[in-house]
Amino acid sequence: LSGTAAYDQLCAHLRELAALEQVAGLLTWDQETQMPKRGAAQRAEASGAVAAAAHRLRVDPRIPEWAAAAEGCAPGRAGRVNVAEALRLHRRALRVPASLAADLGRAAAQGQVAWDAARRRSDFAKFVPALSRIVELKRAEADCLTDAGGDPYDALLEEYEPGIASRDVANLFDQLRPGLRDLRARIAAVAGPDRPGQARGRFPAEAQIALSRRLADVFGFDWSAGRLDLAVHPSASGTRGDVRITTRVNPDDPFESLYSTIHELGHGRYEQSLPEIQVLMPAGTAASMGVHESQSRLFENQFGRSRAFCDWLHGALRDAFGDTGLDSPDALYRAVNAVRTGFIRTEADEVHYNLHVMMRFDLERALIRKELEVAELESAWNDRFWQDFGREVPDAGRGVLQDVHWAVGLFGYFPTYTLGNLYAAELHRALCADLPDLGERLAAGDLGPVLDWLGDRVHRQGRLWPPAELIARACGRPADPATLLDYLETKYAGLYDV
Amino acid sequence: LSGTAAYDQLCAHLRELAALEQVAGLLTWDQETQMPKRGAAQRAEASGAVAAAAHRLRVDPRIPEWAAAAEGCAPGRAGRVNVAEALRLHRRALRVPASLAADLGRAAAQGQVAWDAARRRSDFAKFVPALSRIVELKRAEADCLTDAGGDPYDALLEEYEPGIASRDVANLFDQLRPGLRDLRARIAAVAGPDRPGQARGRFPAEAQIALSRRLADVFGFDWSAGRLDLAVHPSASGTRGDVRITTRVNPDDPFESLYSTIHELGHGRYEQSLPEIQVLMPAGTAASMGVHESQSRLFENQFGRSRAFCDWLHGALRDAFGDTGLDSPDALYRAVNAVRTGFIRTEADEVHYNLHVMMRFDLERALIRKELEVAELESAWNDRFWQDFGREVPDAGRGVLQDVHWAVGLFGYFPTYTLGNLYAAELHRALCADLPDLGERLAAGDLGPVLDWLGDRVHRQGRLWPPAELIARACGRPADPATLLDYLETKYAGLYDV
Numbered sequence: 001l002s003g004t005a006a007y008d009q010l011c012a013h014l015r016e017l018a019a020l021e022q023v024a025g026l027l028t029w030d031q032e033t034q035m036p037k038r039g040a041a042q043r044a045e046a047s048g049a050v051a052a053a054a055h056r057l058r059v060d061p062r063i064p065e066w067a068a069a070a071e072g073c074a075p076g077r078a079g080r081v082n083v084a085e086a087l088r089l090h091r092r093a094l095r096v097p098a099s100l101a102a103d104l105g106r107a108a109a110q111g112q113v114a115w116d117a118a119r120r121r122s123d124f125a126k127f128v129p130a131l132s133r134i135v136e137l138k139r140a141e142a143d144c145l146t147d148a149g150g151d152p153y154d155a156l157l158e159e160y161e162p163g164i165a166s167r168d169v170a171n172l173f174d175q176l177r178p179g180l181r182d183l184r185a186r187i188a189a190v191a192g193p194d195r196p197g198q199a200r201g202r203f204p205a206e207a208q209i210a211l212s213r214r215l216a217d218v219f220g221f222d223w224s225a226g227r228l229d230l231a232v233h234p235s236a237s238g239t240r241g242d243v244r245i246t247t248r249v250n251p252d253d254p255f256e257s258l259y260s261t262i263h264e265l266g267h268g269r270y271e272q273s274l275p276e277i278q279v280l281m282p283a284g285t286a287a288s289m290g291v292h293e294s295q296s297r298l299f300e301n302q303f304g305r306s307r308a309f310c311d312w313l314h315g316a317l318r319d320a321f322g323d324t325g326l327d328s329p330d331a332l333y334r335a336v337n338a339v340r341t342g343f344i345r346t347e348a349d350e351v352h353y354n355l356h357v358m359m360r361f362d363l364e365r366a367l368i369r370k371e372l373e374v375a376e377l378e379s380a381w382n383d384r385f386w387q388d389f390g391r392e393v394p395d396a397g398r399g400v401l402q403d404v405h406w407a408v409g410l411f412g413y414f415p416t417y418t419l420g421n422l423y424a425a426e427l428h429r430a431l432c433a434d435l436p437d438l439g440e441r442l443a444a445g446d447l448g449p450v451l452d453w454l455g456d457r458v459h460r461q462g463r464l465w466p467p468a469e470l471i472a473r474a475c476g477r478p479a480d481p482a483t484l485l486d487y488l489e490t491k492y493a494g495l496y497d498v
Numbered sequence: 499l500s501g502t503a504a505y506d507q508l509c510a511h512l513r514e515l516a517a518l519e520q521v522a523g524l525l526t527w528d529q530e531t532q533m534p535k536r537g538a539a540q541r542a543e544a545s546g547a548v549a550a551a552a553h554r555l556r557v558d559p560r561i562p563e564w565a566a567a568a569e570g571c572a573p574g575r576a577g578r579v580n581v582a583e584a585l586r587l588h589r590r591a592l593r594v595p596a597s598l599a600a601d602l603g604r605a606a607a608q609g610q611v612a613w614d615a616a617r618r619r620s621d622f623a624k625f626v627p628a629l630s631r632i633v634e635l636k637r638a639e640a641d642c643l644t645d646a647g648g649d650p651y652d653a654l655l656e657e658y659e660p661g662i663a664s665r666d667v668a669n670l671f672d673q674l675r676p677g678l679r680d681l682r683a684r685i686a687a688v689a690g691p692d693r694p695g696q697a698r699g700r701f702p703a704e705a706q707i708a709l710s711r712r713l714a715d716v717f718g719f720d721w722s723a724g725r726l727d728l729a730v731h732p733s734a735s736g737t738r739g740d741v742r743i744t745t746r747v748n749p750d751d752p753f754e755s756l757y758s759t760i761h762e763l764g765h766g767r768y769e770q771s772l773p774e775i776q777v778l779m780p781a782g783t784a785a786s787m788g789v790h791e792s793q794s795r796l797f798e799n800q801f802g803r804s805r806a807f808c809d810w811l812h813g814a815l816r817d818a819f820g821d822t823g824l825d826s827p828d829a830l831y832r833a834v835n836a837v838r839t840g841f842i843r844t845e846a847d848e849v850h851y852n853l854h855v856m857m858r859f860d861l862e863r864a865l866i867r868k869e870l871e872v873a874e875l876e877s878a879w880n881d882r883f884w885q886d887f888g889r890e891v892p893d894a895g896r897g898v899l900q901d902v903h904w905a906v907g908l909f910g911y912f913p914t915y916t917l918g919n920l921y922a923a924e925l926h927r928a929l930c931a932d933l934p935d936l937g938e939r940l941a942a943g944d945l946g947p948v949l950d951w952l953g954d955r956v957h958r959q960g961r962l963w964p965p966a967e968l969i970a971r972a973c974g975r976p977a978d979p980a981t982l983l984d985y986l987e988t989k990y991a992g993l994y995d996v
Contacts (some may be wrong), residue, residue: 019547022540025523030524038723039740042520045778051518053551223538242537281544441793 001066003073007083009042011281013057014086017097018280020054030246032231055101058093058276077464078283080277082235085282085463088162089312093146096127104141107134108408112429115407122397124378131376131406137365138411139432153368161419166365172422173358174480181388183488184351186317186498187339188390198335199317203254205230211254211320212247212261218312219299220263220451221245227463234260234294236267240279243271254321258313259300266299267292269451275458288311288467289413291458293420301350302428302487303442304452307333311443337495341389345400351492354421354484355388360403362413368411406449423471425484427458430475499564501571504744505581509779512584518552524796530729531603538982548674553599554611575962576773583780584869586660594923603637603948606906607634620895622876625744629904631871636909640866647930649898651866654910659863661964664863667913670920673979679886681986682849684996685837686888688700697815698823701752703728709752709818710759712744716810717763717797718949719743720770732758732796737879737923738777741766752819753834756800756811764797765790772956780807786965787911789956790913791841791918792925793913799848799919800926801940801948802987805831809941835993841896849990852982854921858912880979923982925956928973961980967969 001009035043062238067083073082107130114130138156146156153166154172162168186357209230216228228239231246238244245264270286278284286292303309310333317324317332326332339349345356364381366372372380381400393399405413432438435449457474465473472478492498507651525545535540548862562635565581568629574583578919605628643653650796651664661681707728724736729744736742743762748754768784776782785792799987801807815822822832837847843854861878864870864936880891880896891897903911930936933947963971970976990996 016542016547016550019540019543020551023544023548024527026544027524027526028520030528034725036721036723036725036740038720038738042517042737042739042778045513045517046521046524049514049522050551052514053518053548055550056554105580222536223534225534227532227534236539239540240536241540242534275780282539444697 001069003070005071006066006069007075007079010063010070010081013060013063013066014082014282015280017054017057017089018282018285020050020057022239022242024050025053026244029235029246029419032233032235033229035247037212041403044109046221050396051105055093055098058089060090063087063090076280076461078281081463082278082281082282086423088461091281092159096141096211098142100137100140104134104137104409107137109409110402111409115404119397119401122401123397124396124400127401128374129408130243131377134406134409135374137372138409139368151369153365153412155413156368158412160416162288164419164468166415168364169361169419172481173415173418175417176354176422176484177358177388178443178490179481179485180355181353183485183492183498184339184341184355184388185390186495187351187492188341190496190498191339198338199254199321201321201323203364204252205249207320208249208254209247211316212257214320215258215261215317216245216265217314218445218447220269220447225272228261228266234264236264236271239271239285240274240276243268246471254317254324254391255257259304259336262304263296263300266296268461268483269299269454270295273451273455275285275460275462278462281300281365282463284462287458287461287463287465287470288419289416289468290419291423292472294416295458297420297453298424298427302424303447305333305336305350306439306442308439308442309445310336311472312445323362334495337491339492341391343385343391343393344402346403348420351488352389353416357414357418357477359388360400360405361418364406364411364414420466422479422481422484423467424489426471426475426477427454428487429483499567501568504564504567505573505577508561508568509580509582511558511561513778513779515552515555515587516780516783517836518548518555520737520740520778521549522552524742525746527733527735529732530731531727531744537780540605549603553591553596557989558588561585569786576776576779576911576960579599579781579961580776580779587780590643590657593637596641598642599637602632602635602907605635609905609907610902613899616848617895617899620893620899622894624903625899626872628752629875630958632904632907633872636907637866646984649714649861649867651910653686654866656910658911659965660786662917662966664913667859668863670979671859671913671916672922673795674852674916674982675847675856675886676695677848677979677983678853678986681983681990681996682837682839682853682886683698683730683888685849685990685994686839688994689837689996695834697752697819699821701749702900703747703749704753705818706747706755707745709814710755712814713756713759714743714763716943716945717801718945719763720769723770724766726759732762734762734769737769737783737855738772738774741769752815752822757802757834760796760802764794767797767943767952768793768957771953772948773958773960776960780961785956785959785963785968786917786962787914788917789921789965789968791915791953792921792969793918795918796925796952800922801945803831803834803848804937804940806940807943807969808834813941830876832993835989837990839866839889841883841889841891842900844901848919849986850887852916855912857882857886857917858903859916862904862909862912899956917965920977920979920982921965923985924969924973924975926985927954927981 018143024047027043027050031043035358063086064144068085070083075081080246111130111134118124118127134146137154142152142155146152151166157166212228225241226245227398228245228247228250232248234248235246236243247257247261268373270292274449275284310329312333314329326335341352342348345353348356349408363377364371378396378400385399431450438450441447441449458470468478522545525548527540561584565585568581570574572578609632612625616622616625637650640650640653644650649664655664673974680716712727722744724741726743728746728747729745732746733744734741743766745755745759745762768790772784773782808827812827812830816850824833835847837849839850840846843851846854861870861875876894876898883891883897929948929951932951939945939947956968959968966976
């Protein structure tokens with residue numbers, strides 16, 4: 001087998017694997033948007049069968065053989081990334097015994113059911129057995145993936161954010177926390193518990209969906225390569241020529257679907273703009289979950305919640321719903337940037353959001369490193385919430401039980417949310433420097449030059465660079481927590497006069 | 499490994515295989531109803547990856563080992579069917595070399611494109627190279643699957659209709675053909691080329707879809723286990739808890755969607771009513787494509803086009819569309835049973851339909867048996883059409899190019915349509931005997947007892963019996979071509995006074 005032929009065979013194998021992963025994503029999308037309710041049991045078997053088929057491709061012993069034979073023949077940086085990623089996925093899959101992977105799959109399914117029941121009763125004790133089992137299995141998985149002396153949490157983090165160690169994440173977060181706590185406290189002292197004027201009126205589902213579609217046009221979503229549907233949870237799935245976004249509609253609050261949609265459009269536009277030549281290849285995938293989240297947060301916050309964009313949005317809201325009581329772009333800007341110390345991460349404003357994420361990171365890292373046990377988790381959560389947010393958690397439903405992540409074994413995922421915010425702030429700083437008319441463009445709902453800039457520097461780079469390097473190349477300097485803090489200080493000092 | 503454990507492992511393997519086959523069906527449904535147009539290339543890779551994964555499960559060498567170890571331990575008839583089907587699928591998959599299977603997949607994809615282009619120009623010569631390649635590969639596949647001295651066409655037929663030899667099919671068809679030719683000619687002599695009064699008026703798409711939903715209720719479709727969507731081609735896919743039907747809407751002719759829907763509901767109700775305990779197991783699948791078609795044709799023709807059901811349908815049409823110009827159930831009955839010698843199988847009435855199918859069977863069987871070459875196919879088609887239908891084929895688009903089956907390698911499928919009609923007529927005879935008030939029920943749109951009868955005797959039998967035996971057990975006697983001829987004679991002698 002020649003080196004080139006070996007590389008070609010490796011690529012065909014990787015495309016087959018990626019195609020199965022796309023099928024897995026489609027099965028989830030279908031389940032959330034199309035599947036009749038009695039299809040659930042069969043769907044679980046279908047998803048399991050596709051996962052098993054993908055696992056078989058990952059552990060194929062020909063992968064290291066092809067990779068060795070292709071040495072020096074893989075074309076360019078993309079070729080080297082494809083070979084390296086193939087080996088990394090192969091080694092990860094081999095290190096976790098099939099029985100452990102199967103146990104994890106079952107524990108995650110049971111975990112979701114147990115979490116759901118416990119959350120409805122706000123009773124953490126009910127969830128302790130299932131969560132303990134998951135933590136035990138995730139610790140075992142992390143041990144399988146960790147070399148002697150390594151931090152076991154890093155192996156889990158690597159799945160979502162390759163190329164960064166958790167001590168570096170902790171270091172970044174340590175630089176962010178004091179400033180965020182301080183800003184939060186200053187605003188809380190003047191803002192009071194009530195939100196400023198929210199939108200009032202009637203917000204029919206059809207009008208909300210129509211507005212979401214208009215937003216998709218503004219944010220460059222390609223309808224010939226994607227779709228938008230309603231679901232219980234907003235999401236984005238699929239890649240390149242078939243990207244599917246879901247949003248939800250709250251009849252009392254148009255901003256819920258509006259900003260969910262803009263957020264998912266950030267993910268969707270990224271996937272649609274990945275390099276076509278590397279479609280279904282590792283080099284053609286998103287750089288990391290953190291970089292993915294940087295796109296969604298940039299769209300949602302730095303663009304969608306900017307004063308400039310509120311000029312455009314104010315007109316669009318009037319077109320969609322008539323009078324909303326928000327009688328100027330300024331009033332709209334205040335409404336969509338209201339700061340309030342709530343308990344729920346997914347409802348948090350820009351000031352509080354990262355405080356939520358960073359406490360979850362510390363707690364889940366301690367769990368995996370065996371510095372914390374599940375039985376102590378609720379009190380650890382509540383203590384930490386008091387420190388960071390200055391409020392008592394009233395019940396587990398609004399505390400430790402609020403997120404599904406741990407219930408289904410997603411450890412190592414949370415920190416990518418705040419890494420995304422760090423990257424988004426740095427990209428925004430660079431964009432403002434490169435595009436002096438950014439504000440006028442946003443006010444006019446014209447994101448063309450912005451999308452071109454992101455396409456060149458982020459989207460079409462695929463996975464060519466580790467996340468931090470990708471951002472540094474795009475922005476001319478590494479992401480700095482001070483940039484995010486400066487952005488928040490400037491914005492919220494202006495809004496709250498603090 | 500104990501016999502019981504071996505059987506359990508074999509079952510888990512078979513469920514995984516069936517789950518992947520369900521995924522393949524879902525990918526097709528999604529492609530027809532949901533997928534954005536630029537998703538086609540990725541979808542082809544996804545479908546290929548799922549097909550390859552299913553193939554790997556079929557050729558797993560543990561299948562014969564499990565089957566041998568489970569000898570005598572498989573529970574009941576269903577257990578024996580599961581083991582036998584596992585071995586049959588395994589042997590078939592092993593006998594066709596992977597390279598031939600891959601060539602067939604590619605040739606089918608290219609064949610569809612070539613057929614589409616040739617059909618648009620009505621130019622069979624343009625299609626000859628692609629079809630020749632497919633026939634060559636299907637002949638090779640049939641040879642792989644055929645023991646020395648066997649009929650190669652039988653191996654292809656077995657894929658869709660297990661347990662029947664093509665000489666038996668030919669024998670059944672020989673008994674049917676003279677009566678059908680004779681009935682057709684007698685009607686043509688009095689009917690003229692024009693259809694009797696068709697529906698007139700406006701038929702908005704929404705009203706057609708609402709009527710389709712009402713029909714789904716009448717024909718026992720379980721909405722908690724299925725859905726109905728619009729697509730270019732009517733279809734039914736999925737099984738048990740997740741059955742998906744598509745229909746199409748012709749703004750000028752409400753009967754197109756109406757009878758397409760009823761037809762697909764026959765398929766859908768069958769899949770929803772298969773034995774739950776055997777879901778995703780061979781014993782829990784439909785008995786054959788012929789039996790499947792018997793359910794759809796029974797729903798469509800013996801029920802949906804009956805004089806009694808026209809009492810109910812006449813009211814439902816008035817509810818949906820107001821005045822259609824069909825001012826009585828009798829007028830409706832004549833309109834939906836109009837006989838006309840057309841060229842297109844899918845538009846054919848009950849009298850002509852089987853003549854279409856039987857000529858395709860003879861032609862495709864001759865192709866596979868190397869008694870006919872592709873270059874001679876168009877003239878063979880046109881000669882035969884003259885014999886059976888008494889009209890000259892005006893062009894290839896209305897002749898040899900009308901159906902997609904051969905373009906994508908579906909040889910052996912056509913005869914199941916007429917086997918389905920034979921079975922449907924026999925089931926109808928038995929139903930009339932067992933349910934003396936069948937006519938009153940149909941007139942009232944109450945199919946409860948009919949659905950119970952079919953559920954007991956056909957649907958919940960799954961694949962426990964070979965098709966002919968299943969029908970014989972359900973009806974108390976084997977399917978007889980005379981039953982179908984009697985049904986058609988009685989119905990159409992009354993309608994056309996011949």
